Amino acid sequence: MLSPLSGSRIRQTLLNALNFSLVLTTAYMFWKGLSIVTDSPSPIVVVLSGSMEPAFQRGDILFLWNRDSHVKVGDIVVYNVKGRNIPIVHRVMRNHVSSSQQLLLTKGDNNALDDVDLYAYKQYYLNREQEVIGAVKGYVPWIGYVTILLSENPWAKYALLGGMGLLAMVQRE
Incomplete structure (x- = not known):
């Protein structure tokens, strides 16, 4: 035996x-x-809200590029607000460039107001070097819904992990 x-x-x-x-x-x-x-800490992000409709829908995957020294008005950027860890995808509405820095004012295409209320306390512009993760250079629609499903529904994570474990057990010889 x-x-x-x-x-x-x-x-x-x-x-x-x-x-x-x-x-x-x-x-x-x-x-x-x-x-x-x-040159981006997060080169691929998922759109989590409808603030950029019709340009991007919730669940779209965005590909970022952060190698350009400046962004232009009309470019779509992804940024992090100080104190929050959720990337925001919005369009550049205003651009202030000096020799040492670039300051940006952003707004979601589907939003009535600019993003000043989203920025940190007493902050009126984004510093390009410090807060912008990258500019959007491409996207794939709807694929990000898997990420949204897993983050919004804890049971989906457990179901996926359980399914993977079951599959591993079944495939053992």
Whole structure:
């Protein structure tokens, strides 16, 4: 009678763990490489609201580029507000450029007012170097709904993880 942890079973478990680790590290390296190429800490973002309709819909995935020294009025940028960790996707409405910095005023296409109320307390413009993550250079519609589903519904995360675990157990030899 074979023990439950025979040599081939341990080897198979270690091989599965190694494959899983390789998938995770490959995804991480791809993300970090993309961050270096685009000069953006978050080179891909998902639109979470309808503030940019009709240009972008909720669930669209945006590809960012942060290598340009300045952005122009009309460009769509993604920025983080001080104290909040949710990126905001809006269009540049005004642009103030000096030799040392670029200040931007943004607004969502579907919003009535500019974004001053979204900025940090007593802040009236975004500093291009400090708060802008990147300018939008491309997008893929609707694919980001998976991310929205997982972030807004905790049960979906558990269902996905459970399904992956079940699949891993079924595929064992």
